Structure formats: C-alpha cells, structure tokens
Amino acid sequence: MSTKVDESEQQxxxxxxxxxxxPIFDHPQIVLGHGSGGKLSAELIxxxxxxxxxxxxxxxxxxxAVLDVGGVRLAFTTDSFVVTPIFFPGGDxxxxxxxxxxxxxxxxxxKPLYLAAAFILEEGLPAADLARVVDSMAIAAxxxxxxxxxxxxxVVNRGKGDKVFITTTGIGHMNRATELSADRAxxxxxxxLSGFIGDHGITILSQREGLEFEGAPESDCAxxxxxxxxxxxxxxxxxxxxxxxxxxxPTRGGVATVxxxxxxxxxxxxxxxxxxxxxxxxxxxxxxxxxLDPLYVxxxxxxxxxxxxxxxxxxxxxxxxxxxxxxxRIIGEVVEQPSGMVLMRTFVGGTRxxxxxxxxxxxxxx
Amino acid sequence: MCLAIPGRxxxxxxxxxxxxxxxxxxxxxRDACLDYxxxxxxxxxxxxxxxxxxSRVDEKEAHRTYQAxxxxxxxxxxxxPIVDEPSGGAA
Amino acid sequence: xxxxxxxxDGDIAAKLVERIRRVQTKPWVIMEVCxxxxxxxxxxxxxxxxxxxxxxxxxxxxPVCVTPLEMIDKAHAIARxxxxxxxxxxxxxxxxxxxxxxxxxxxxxxxxxxxxxxIDCLKIAKANPDRQIVFxxxxxxxxxxxxxxxxxxxxxxxMTNVSLLVSHVLVPPAIEAILSSPQNRVQGFLGPGxxxxxxxxxxxxxxxxxxxxxxxxTGFEPLDILEGVLMVIEQLEQGRAEVENQYSRVLxxxxxxxxxxxxxxxxxxxxRKWRGVGNIPGSGFQLRDEFREFDAEHRFSVETIxxxxxxxxxxxxxxxxxxxxxxxxxxxxxxxxxxxxxxxMVSAEGACAAYYAYGRHLTDADLVTIGANxx
Numbered sequence: 001m002s003t004k005v006d007e008s009e010q011q012x013x014x015x016x017x018x019x020x021x022x023p024i025f026d027h028p029q030i031v032l033g034h035g036s037g038g039k040l041s042a043e044l045i046x047x048x049x050x051x052x053x054x055x056x057x058x059x060x061x062x063x064x065a066v067l068d069v070g071g072v073r074l075a076f077t078t079d080s081f082v083v084t085p086i087f088f089p090g091g092d093x094x095x096x097x098x099x100x101x102x103x104x105x106x107x108x109x110x111k112p113l114y115l116a117a118a119f120i121l122e123e124g125l126p127a128a129d130l131a132r133v134v135d136s137m138a139i140a141a142x143x144x145x146x147x148x149x150x151x152x153x154x155v156v157n158r159g160k161g162d163k164v165f166i167t168t169t170g171i172g173h174m175n176r177a178t179e180l181s182a183d184r185a186x187x188x189x190x191x192x193l194s195g196f197i198g199d200h201g202i203t204i205l206s207q208r209e210g211l212e213f214e215g216a217p218e219s220d221c222a223x224x225x226x227x228x229x230x231x232x233x234x235x236x237x238x239x240x241x242x243x244x245x246x247x248x249x250p251t252r253g254g255v256a257t258v259x260x261x262x263x264x265x266x267x268x269x270x271x272x273x274x275x276x277x278x279x280x281x282x283x284x285x286x287x288x289x290x291x292l293d294p295l296y297v298x299x300x301x302x303x304x305x306x307x308x309x310x311x312x313x314x315x316x317x318x319x320x321x322x323x324x325x326x327x328x329r330i331i332g333e334v335v336e337q338p339s340g341m342v343l344m345r346t347f348v349g350g351t352r353x354x355x356x357x358x359x360x361x362x363x364x365x366x
Numbered sequence: 367m368c369l370a371i372p373g374r375x376x377x378x379x380x381x382x383x384x385x386x387x388x389x390x391x392x393x394x395x396r397d398a399c400l401d402y403x404x405x406x407x408x409x410x411x412x413x414x415x416x417x418x419x420x421s422r423v424d425e426k427e428a429h430r431t432y433q434a435x436x437x438x439x440x441x442x443x444x445x446x447p448i449v450d451e452p453s454g455g456a457a
Numbered sequence: 458x459x460x461x462x463x464x465x466d467g468d469i470a471a472k473l474v475e476r477i478r479r480v481q482t483k484p485w486v487i488m489e490v491c492x493x494x495x496x497x498x499x500x501x502x503x504x505x506x507x508x509x510x511x512x513x514x515x516x517x518x519x520p521v522c523v524t525p526l527e528m529i530d531k532a533h534a535i536a537r538x539x540x541x542x543x544x545x546x547x548x549x550x551x552x553x554x555x556x557x558x559x560x561x562x563x564x565x566x567x568x569x570x571x572x573x574x575x576i577d578c579l580k581i582a583k584a585n586p587d588r589q590i591v592f593x594x595x596x597x598x599x600x601x602x603x604x605x606x607x608x609x610x611x612x613x614x615x616m617t618n619v620s621l622l623v624s625h626v627l628v629p630p631a632i633e634a635i636l637s638s639p640q641n642r643v644q645g646f647l648g649p650g651x652x653x654x655x656x657x658x659x660x661x662x663x664x665x666x667x668x669x670x671x672x673x674x675t676g677f678e679p680l681d682i683l684e685g686v687l688m689v690i691e692q693l694e695q696g697r698a699e700v701e702n703q704y705s706r707v708l709x710x711x712x713x714x715x716x717x718x719x720x721x722x723x724x725x726x727x728x729r730k731w732r733g734v735g736n737i738p739g740s741g742f743q744l745r746d747e748f749r750e751f752d753a754e755h756r757f758s759v760e761t762i763x764x765x766x767x768x769x770x771x772x773x774x775x776x777x778x779x780x781x782x783x784x785x786x787x788x789x790x791x792x793x794x795x796x797x798x799x800x801x802m803v804s805a806e807g808a809c810a811a812y813y814a815y816g817r818h819l820t821d822a823d824l825v826t827i828g829a830n831x832x
Contacts, residue, residue: 027557029564206394213396285392285458289414290573291369291547348470348679350502362547363573365369365416365600366492366521368493368599368651368677372460372707382579382614384606392458399576402602402716411460413654413707416546417574418603420716421654421707423460428706432463435680438472 037253038357061265062182063248064108066174073174075110077101080167085207086133090199090218093166094133096300098140099223100251101170106225107247107303109180109232110172112144117168118152122161133164144223146170176232177241184245185266189334190312192305194227194319195327196220197255198283201297206286213289217282222301224249227324234318235311243308244315250304253357256295256342258304260356264340272332272344272354290363295354297361306334370415372423373398375408389414460706464678465501473683474506477690484510485693487686488635489647490628492519493677501679511686514642517631518649520596520624521548523731528624529554531759533562535591535622538757542568542585544578545593575607582611582619591753594621597628599651601742602716605723608748622753625742626729628652629660634737636668645689647682648674650704655720657712661700669698676704723748 033040057065064077079100086093105112141148199220206216235244250258263270279294287294307315319325342354373389385400398414403422412419495515498504504513533554536543550559563569582590594604611619628649653674661672671692675685685703729741744752
C-alpha cells in the first residue's frame with residue numbers, strides 16, 4: 001500500500017502535530033464522559049485518584065479490595081448510584097444500590113455480609129418516593145442475605161442534587177479459596193456470559209427526554225450472589241476453584257468494557273462470536289434505531305466469567321440451571337494474540353475489534 | 367451517514383397538522399412523521415431516519431431481490447472452476 | 458428484525474464473495490461514499506472478506522467530520538449563551554471546535570440537549586417559551602427533509618423562539634471534486650443509499666457518463682454492500698459506466714417527491730466549505746430568504762471567530778480516498794479519538810475513527826490470521 005511521497009506531501013507530514021488546537025482529553029472541568037466507564041474515566045481515576053493514594057491494594061483496581069484483617073480475608077467495596085429516573089421498569093435506584101454493591105462483592109468471590117448506605121437527598125423530594133426507594137432496598141437486602149448496619153443522610157438545596165444519590169459500601173467474607181482477579185485469564189480459557197445484554201441501559205435510555213420509545217424491556221437489576229455460588233460450587237465439585245479465573249458484572253460501559261479490562265490486565269487477547277451473544281429483540285430494535293452497540297450498554301444483573309476450558313461446559317450448565325443464568329452462553333475464548341485486545345467474529349464471517357469506549361456512547365444519525 | 371432503519375407501521379394519526387405513525391422496530395415502538403410517504407398504510411414497512419419516514423419498503427421488490435441473492439450459488443455451480451487470485455494489490 | 462436480519466446472512470455473504478472472486482480479473486479501487494457504509498464495512502469486517510484485488514476506499518460521506526471549524530465554533534458560541542437551549546444530534550457532541558466541545562460547554566453550564574429528531578425541538582420550544590431553541594441542522598440530503606420540516610413547522614405554527622444553524626452538505630459535488638482531482642484513484646462508487654432514497658439518483662448519471670465510472674446505489678447491510686461491490690466490479694470488468702440501483706427495495710430513480718418539494722421550498726443550494734477538503738461550489742444548502750428569520754446565523758450575531766485551522770493532516774486525502782488511515786504516520790499514535798488531529802478522526806463516523814474503533818491499528822494481515830484462527 002505504498003505510494004511515493006511527493007514533495008508537497010512531505011511538507012505536510014513534516015508539520016509539527018503538537019501545534020494542534022484540538023485536544024479534548026484534558027478538560028479543565030469534569031464532563032459527563034468522565035463517568036461513563038470508558039477511557040476518560042480510567043484516565044481520571046489514574047491521574048487524579050490513584051496517583052494520590054498509592055498502595056498495592058488500590059493499584060490492583062479490581063471492583064473490590066481484598067484485605068487481610070487479623071487473618072480473616074475481607075472484601076471491601078463502595079459504589080454510588082445517581083441514576084435518573086429513580087423509578088424505572090424492573091427496578092429503582094434503591095434496588096440498584098443494594099444489588100450493585102452485593103454484586104461487586106460476589107463476583108470477587110466474597111460472601112456479601114454487611115452494607116452501609118449514605119443518602120444525599122434533594123430538598124423537595126417527596127417523602128413517599130424516599131419511602132418507596134428504601135422499601136425496595138430492604139427487600140433487596142433481605143433477598144441478598146445482607147444487613148444494612150449503618151448509614152447517613154444529608155439534605156441539599158433544591159437544584160443541587162437530583163432527587164436522591166445513594167452511596168453504598170459493602171463488606172464481604174472471602175470464605176472460599178478462590179483466586180479471582182482480572183489478570184488471571186489465560187489462552188484457552190472460555191468466556192461465559194449469563195444472559196441477555198443491554199436490558200438495563202436501554203430501559204433507562206427509553207425514559208430519557210428526546211429519546212423516548214415504547215416497548216423497552218425491563219431493567220435486569222438483580223443480586224448475583226446465588227449465581228456466583230452456583231458457578232463456584234460447580235468448580236469446586238470439579239476439583240479446582242481456581243479454574244474460575246475472573247468474574248465481573250458488566251455495568252456501565254457494558255460487556256465490551258469489562259472484557260477489555262480483563263484482556264489488558266491479563267495481557268491476553270479475546271475472540272468473541274457475535275452469533276453467540278444474546279440480545280433481546282427489543283434491545284436490538286432500540287440499538288438499531290439509535291445507532292448504539294449493545295456490547296457497550298449497561299447491565300445490572302448479568303455476569304461475565306472466564307473459566308478454564310476443561311470445566312467450561314459444566315459451569316455453563318450450572319449457570320443455565322440458575323434463574324439468572326438460563327440464557328447463559330459461551331461467547332468466546334481467550335487467546336494469546338493480539339495481546340490486550342478483544343476481537344469478534346461477525347455474523348457475516350468478518351472480524352472486528354471491540355474497542356474500549358472513549359466517553360459516553362451517544363445516539364447517532366450517521 | 368444516514369442511519370435509517372426499516373420498521374412496521376402499526377398505527378397512523380394526525381398530530382399538530384402532521385401525519386404521524388407509530389412504527390415498530392423489532393419490538394420497540396417510536397413515532398415517526400409520515401408526511402413524506404403519506405400513502406403509507408398500517409402494516410407496511412417504512413425506512414425511518416431521525417423520526418421521519420423517508421421511503422417505503424417495496425415488499426415485492428425486496429422479496430424478488432432477496433430471492434436472487436439466495437439463489438446465487440445455483441448460478442455459480444454452472445460456471446467454470448475457480449482460477450488463481452490475481453497477484454498484486456491496487457496500492 | 459425484518460429487512461435487516463436477513464441481510465446479515467453469513468452463507469449468502471460467502472456466496473457473494475465467491476461470485477466476486479470469479480468475476481474479478483483485475484485489481485479495482487472502489488469508494489463507498491457514505492459514512493454509514495464505512496461503518497458497516499468496518500464493523501462487519503467486510504473489507505477483509507473481499508479478494509485482495511478489490512480495494513475499498515472510504516469517501517467523505519460523513520457530514521459530521523466535514524463540518525467546517527468555523528461552523529463548529531459558531532455552534533459553540535451560540536450554545537454558550539445563557540438564553541439558548543442548544544439541540545443537536547448525538548454525533549456532534551464530541552466534535553472539538555477551537556476551544557472545547559459541546560460536552561465541555563454543557564459542563565460549564567450551557568443547556569445542550571441531544572435530540573433524536575429535529576421536530577423534538579418544537580416540543581422543547583413550546584415548553585420553554587422564554588428561551589431560544591437552536592437546532593444544529595447538519596447532514597447530507599438524507600437529513601434535509603427532517604431539517605426542512607422543522608423550519609416549515611416553526612414558521613407555520615409561529616414558533617418564533619426556534620432557529621436552525623444550517624450546515625448541510627451535498628454528495629454529487631463531493632464526488633465530482635474527487636473525480637476531478639489529478640490524484641484520484643477511485644474507479645467505481647457505491648452510491649449513498651439513503652441520500653438517494655430522498656433525492657433519487659438522476660444527478661449521478663452525468664457523473665458516471667462524464668468520468669466513465671460505474672456508480673451503484675447501495676444499501677447499508679453487509680449483503681447490500683457485497684452485492685453493490687459485485688455490481689460495480691461486473692461493470693468495471695465489462696467496461697460499462699452506468700448508474701445502477703442495488704437498493705431497489707427502498708428507492709427508485711426519482712426518489713421521494715414530497716421530500717424534494719419541501720426541501721426546495723425551505724432550502725437553496727449554496728457554496729460550502731468542507732473540513733479537510735476546502736470550498737466546493739454548490740455543495741451545500743442554506744435557508745431560503747423566506748426562512749431567513751429562522752436562520753440562527755442571522756438571529757445571533759456570532760462574531761467571526763478567528764479559527765485556527767489545524768496543521769494540514771492528511772484527512773483531506775483520506776476523504777478523497779487517495780490515502781488510507783494507515784498511510785498517516787500519526788494514525789493511532791499522536792492522532793487517536795482522544796486526541797483527534799483531523800476531520801476523519803474527529804467524528805465516530807470518519808474513516809480514521811471507524812478504523813481505529815474497529816481495530817485497524819493492527820495490520821490487515823494480523824486481523825485475517827486472527828480471524829481465521831478464531832473459527
């Protein structure tokens with residue numbers, strides 16, 4: 001693909017690229033893209049936070065921190081929930097807040113035990129709405145077998161919040177000899193997905209002004225501790241807990257973001273098969289309409305597991321026998337090259353790269 | 367450019383003086399303006415771009431052309447066997 | 458999904474590729490004009506399916522990335538105004554101007570909203586009678602009917618707090634500019650399917666005749682693209698140079714008359730500057746005099762900002778299909794979606810961005826090997 005470079009072209013190529021007025025990475029203010037889970041978010045976390053709090057646990061950058069306290073292994077995690085609208089088909093901000101933190105603990109191999117919840121309430125929030133949110137949290141906590149043991153409440157002026165923000169922090173007990181970490185995927189491992197992707201994100205999007213449409217599915221908001229247990233039980237029965245390498249719940253940024261993180265941390269590649277990835281027709285319709293890719297849409301009740309090939313089929317069966325995993329599939333496998341990248345074999349037999357998101361995925365007309 | 371997808375018209379109505387339709391895309395439904403394809407009836411498929419139906423799908427033509435595609439290999443079998451690929455790319 | 462899923466059939470795709478292989482005896486360079494077609498090709502890995510002798514080059518069919526910097530800066534200046542609700546398609550939000558993008562303006566307090574359809578602006582205008590609703594009306598001919606309807610309805614319903622910032626571009630003049638360039642390598646075109654659904658394809662016949670290039674109006678799904686390529690190659694092999702219609706289930710030669718009528722009532726042809734290419738005469742739309750009061754450029758005295766054009770990257774040559782993203786030494790290194798240096802990386806639809814997202818920072822050989830091993 002070489003063409004002789006003539007003189008004028010050489011002049012162009014010699015221009016100093018550094019004098020470009022266009023960089024948009026170094027925002028002087030925080031922009032929405034910083035919260036989307038993609039490259040902007042990662043940059044923010046690394047440059048602003050990790051750089052100031054350096055310690056080996058933090059630098060692992062897993063969804064939870066595993067701590068040794070007097071010989072007992074504990075998992076510790078925190079998450080904030082700012083979703084709008086606060087009530088949506090299939091759930092609400094309260095259920096998300098409980099399940100989201102329970103899931104972060106569970107996919108790290110911990111038995112979720114205790115939660116703390118901090119609320120920032122906007123002046124003017126109807127008390128009935130708050131009651132509804134907290135009722136929902138109570139039910140979710142009971143279902144997940146966790147206790148809410150401490151909390152905090154603040155109220156901010158009208159306009160300075162968005163009805164309610166919830167931060168939950170969770171503690172779990174690492175009660176099994178798992179070795180789950182994003183850097184453990186190896187060539188030959190299989191990639192399992194527990195079910196239909198994109199339900200939550202599309203449900204939320206369908207409620208957004210300007211993009212409303214009908215027929216969106218419900219959010220898949222759910223606690224995954226039971227599904228995780230089923231997977232680990234099967235691995236244990238097969239003789240080796242460590243053959244489950246890593247599990248993640250693909251929330252904001254979707255399956256693509258989580259798989260890229262694992263590929264990069266493990267310094268391995270991944271090849272997925274588009275035909276194996278389950279997407280509901282309604283989610284497909286919405287994504288086609290808005291020009292979105294389901295691989296990047298948020299989920300709140302799904303998990304991705306990378307497991308050793310010898311137990312993959314057994315683990316898949318165990319997954320499918322659980323109510324939250326009935327539509328589980330093996331969607332691909334880990335390979336050696338290209339290191340750190342996720343590829344996908346498309347419906348028509350071509351190959352594409354499933355890259356990391358930059359900022360928010362936006363509806364497009366092109 | 368031009369993300370436009372086909373959807374099925376499930377209802378037509380007037381709104382603010384514009385002819386509108388509820389259009390179904392694989393299970394999700396959204397309204398689209400029908401002023402540019404005013405003769406469209408319920409059950410037909412339209413191509414929708416940014417909330418406007420810009421053309422109708424000619425279902426007979428779709429069927430005919432798709433059949434031709436599906437039957438492609440029957441013609442191929444009658445032809446000569448493959449020759450070697452030409453060497454050297456265009457660039 | 459009917460009329461979508463069946464056009465992604467892997468078996469038929471393989472048959473089409475096989476047919477192309479049989480028909481092709483010489484190397485050919487084909488350009489697909491539409492950004493959406495580029496997206497489909499790269500996303501489905503179609504260019505790797507084609508035999509080596511078929512080279513697809515990507516054209517300037519991305520209204521987002523060819524919007525001139527001056528227009529972006531004007532949009533940003535208007536969006537910064539406290540009395541304005543600035544509405545835009547999602548595509549434009551990340552396009553950087555001389556100083557930030559719409560996202561950063563939003564973070565500084567600007568009221569910037571993504572809309573799916575231009576007529577959503579009417580609802581917003583009604584709900585905000587004391588604000589100025591400005592819509593960034595970009596696009597090719599495909600989007601003109603929608604943008605025209607906004608202007609038409611705004612005038613018809615007396616919605617005086619609505620205006621449009623128009624940056625419409627037209628395809629045929631761009632193709633003519635490409636074909637007229639002495640460096641042109643393109644021998645055949647996949648014509649823009651949805652543009653032609655609106656305006657028909659009569660305008661392409663003189664181009665095919667004058668420059669002796671086949672133009673096949675093509676759809677967007679993988680089977681459409683492959684069939685379009687097959688039809689172009691058949692013409693090239695036979696020495697023909699006609700306009701043909703692969704996308705006949707959706708369009709005919711005349712296009713959509715009612716849409717053309719309204720476009721004609723609202724817009725008139727004007728000269729337009731294309732980012733990375735320069736001024737192309739008669740290549741855009743502007744609002745007619747009767748609609749001048751709805752023209753945001755008139756309503757807001759946006760001072761001519763001194764836009765600093767970035768140093769010339771090779772986007773211009775990529776937009777004309779003369780070079781590929783790989784040919785640029787900055788591609789994937791200094792120039793990435795995070796730090797775009799030129800038009801074609803700025804928008805997610807631009808050739809460089811599409812290539813980057815779908816992984817062309819690997820060489821083609823890498824991807825083919827990996828694809829083969831991936832079963």
